[in-house]
Amino acid sequence: MDSLFTRYRNLVVLLAFLVVQIAGLAVQVRRTSYGRSTLDTVDPKSVRLIRLWANAVVSPPERLIHATKIGSTGLWTDYFDLIHVRQQNQDLQKTVDRLRLEQAALLEDARQGQRLQAMLGFQEKYIYTTVPAQVYGSSGSDRSHVFYIDKGAHNGLKPDMAVITSDGIVGKVRDVFPYSAQVLAVNDPTSGAGVILETTRIRGVLKGDVAGRLEVVGVTADQRIKPGENVLTAGGDLIFPRGLPVGVVERVATDPDNDGLVDIYLKPATHLDRLDEVLVITSTEPRFSKQDQQDITTSENLKGAEAATISDQLKAAQIMGEKLPGLVDPSLPPDKQPLYDDTNPNPATPPPQPLHPDEFSPGAAYTPPSATNPPAGSGTGADNSSASHAPSGAGSKAAPASHSTPQTPPQRNL
Amino acid sequence: MALLGADARRDFEIHRYPLLIYALVPLVALVLQAWLPRILGRFAWVDLPLVITVYFALGRRNPVQGTVIGAVMGLFEDALSHYAIGINGIAKTAVGFLAASVGIRVEVDNHTVRVLLIFVLSLVSSAIYLFVSRFMLGLAIEWSWLTELFRAVGNSVVGLVLFPVLDRLQIRE
Numbered sequence: 001m002d003s004l005f006t007r008y009r010n011l012v013v014l015l016a017f018l019v020v021q022i023a024g025l026a027v028q029v030r031r032t033s034y035g036r037s038t039l040d041t042v043d044p045k046s047v048r049l050i051r052l053w054a055n056a057v058v059s060p061p062e063r064l065i066h067a068t069k070i071g072s073t074g075l076w077t078d079y080f081d082l083i084h085v086r087q088q089n090q091d092l093q094k095t096v097d098r099l100r101l102e103q104a105a106l107l108e109d110a111r112q113g114q115r116l117q118a119m120l121g122f123q124e125k126y127i128y129t130t131v132p133a134q135v136y137g138s139s140g141s142d143r144s145h146v147f148y149i150d151k152g153a154h155n156g157l158k159p160d161m162a163v164i165t166s167d168g169i170v171g172k173v174r175d176v177f178p179y180s181a182q183v184l185a186v187n188d189p190t191s192g193a194g195v196i197l198e199t200t201r202i203r204g205v206l207k208g209d210v211a212g213r214l215e216v217v218g219v220t221a222d223q224r225i226k227p228g229e230n231v232l233t234a235g236g237d238l239i240f241p242r243g244l245p246v247g248v249v250e251r252v253a254t255d256p257d258n259d260g261l262v263d264i265y266l267k268p269a270t271h272l273d274r275l276d277e278v279l280v281i282t283s284t285e286p287r288f289s290k291q292d293q294q295d296i297t298t299s300e301n302l303k304g305a306e307a308a309t310i311s312d313q314l315k316a317a318q319i320m321g322e323k324l325p326g327l328v329d330p331s332l333p334p335d336k337q338p339l340y341d342d343t344n345p346n347p348a349t350p351p352p353q354p355l356h357p358d359e360f361s362p363g364a365a366y367t368p369p370s371a372t373n374p375p376a377g378s379g380t381g382a383d384n385s386s387a388s389h390a391p392s393g394a395g396s397k398a399a400p401a402s403h404s405t406p407q408t409p410p411q412r413n414l
Numbered sequence: 415m416a417l418l419g420a421d422a423r424r425d426f427e428i429h430r431y432p433l434l435i436y437a438l439v440p441l442v443a444l445v446l447q448a449w450l451p452r453i454l455g456r457f458a459w460v461d462l463p464l465v466i467t468v469y470f471a472l473g474r475r476n477p478v479q480g481t482v483i484g485a486v487m488g489l490f491e492d493a494l495s496h497y498a499i500g501i502n503g504i505a506k507t508a509v510g511f512l513a514a515s516v517g518i519r520v521e522v523d524n525h526t527v528r529v530l531l532i533f534v535l536s537l538v539s540s541a542i543y544l545f546v547s548r549f550m551l552g553l554a555i556e557w558s559w560l561t562e563l564f565r566a567v568g569n570s571v572v573g574l575v576l577f578p579v580l581d582r583l584q585i586r587e
Binding site: 009010013014017018021022024025028029031036038039047050051053054055057058061062065066135137138139140141142143144146147148174175182184188189190209210211273274 | 441442444445447448449450451452455458477478481482485489490491493494495496497498499500501502503504507508511515546550551552553554555556557558561
């Protein structure tokens with residue numbers, strides 16, 4: 001027996017390693033009620049321990065590399081890349097002013113929306129607190145779209161917390177270690193999120209494919225779905241708050257496995273391959289956060305009156321537009337507008353040009369009478385000749401009237 | 415490609431390295447493997463742990479050591495992903511064993527032979543990964559052989575550059 005082991009030692013060791021690993025795999029895979037195999041979403045304790053060890057070994061050097069990279073790029077951005085900062089600062093201040101004005105203008109709508117939601121018994125969840133984190137590493141495999149962030153259990157992170165950037169959603173926390181966490185990106189085949197198309201309000205499930213592309217699956221074929229439409233989170237998955245940007249529809253393809261369904265491929269709102277900083281949503285509440293409330297109050301104080309004035313002006317313009325007849329019909333395309341309609345037997349004609357432009361003539365600059373330019377009808381040859389060529393009408397009647405009674409104000413020459 | 419007796423080659427050409435190299439090189443490979451996709455994105459068609467497994471297995475010419483190196487590297491790779499721990503482990507265990515077994519019988523100091531071996535063993539590793547995940551575990555994974563081919567080429571190129579550098583770290587007698 002001993003000699004047999006010695007003789008086949010290499011093969012025995014190989015088999016032992018393979019058998020142990022196959023047994024380990026067997027406890028990690030389970031069969032679903034649909035008869036398909038799937039991995040446990042929550043790792044068994046022993047597996048989690050192995051991940052913890054691997055993370056403890058690989059994380060410190062990865063963080064060191066990341067810190068070196070940040071340091072070198074920071075040197076550049078802090079010292080050499082400050083040439084246009086003043087201009088950028090001014091531009092940003094303008095953007096802040098504009099956003100404050102928009103926020104103040106939208107505040108009343110938001111309050112009305114909240115009142116309606118309260119009446120319907122539905123409470124919107126707002127992002128209440130977030131933890132900023134740096135991305136320092138990945139899984140190293142293109143089959144596993146996970147990455148690591150430098151915040152963990154000590155920073156209050158828990159599994160299934162949403163991870164976002166200012167551009168849109170990124171993924172969810174899958175595993176939490178003491179000082180780091182593993183995030184499952186939305187473009188992984190095993191991820192999932194409820195999404196809704198912004199204009200058509202069609203709902204679907206967001207997943208990733210093997211190439212790391214985003215797709216919305218399980219959508220009934222609909223001709224209204226067009227490239228360029230925005231896709232937002234639907235909020236029904238209890239992970240991502242409603243209304244966060246997901247991406248833009250890139251193309252629609254027929255689902256090869258299911259008749260009548262289509263797969264919608266998206267261009268992600270965030271650059272999922274090049275993430276540096278992310279925000280982990282640690283809590284959502286049915287009310288605005290303190291920071292949000294402060295921002296709203298500031299905007300209301302600074303721009304509230306201005307927003308109200310603009311709103312009143314818009315309302316007045318709308319009322320005037322509704323009351324006054326117009327040559328522009330909003331329901332018709334530009335080339336079919338009444339003004340340009342050649343088939344109309346009674347076309348709308350632009351107003352005739354005045355013979356003698358005055359201050360009341362539309363679009364004409366009026367020059368007041370002076371010593372070098374006597375008023376009409378004072379006896380100059382030019383005025384007389386123009387008056388003699390004038391057709392009988394309002395224009396021809398206006399001249400004698402003004403001539404005979406110089407004190408009366410000039411009549412409209414239309 | 416000269417075929418020699420197993421004992422003769424094992425006695426004369428076992429590559430030996432300082433102990434630190436055995437710990438440091440695999441660690442650097444794992445760290446770079448986790449870091450490179452952040453630079454190269456989805457074009458990171460390279461599997462550094464596999465390249466290192468093949469290198470040490472070929473150099474040590476001991477199937478048991480090749481098996482152990484492959485298993486450790488594969489398990490670490492699995493542990494850093496979110497998939498089941500053991501799929502890469504099995505694939506690289508087999509690759510380490512095969513590389514060491516080939517190293518006993520074949521002249522492997524030739525760069526062409528090494529590159530050819532990395533290319534073939536990369537495809538073998540991919541095939542084992544596919545077999546274990548799809549057929550043994552029944553997991554629904556999508557697969558592209560073209561990507562695996564690119565990865566095999568990438569591994570060969572990295573091996574061509576990296577192996578001469580690592581050869582300099584050997585203990586010369």
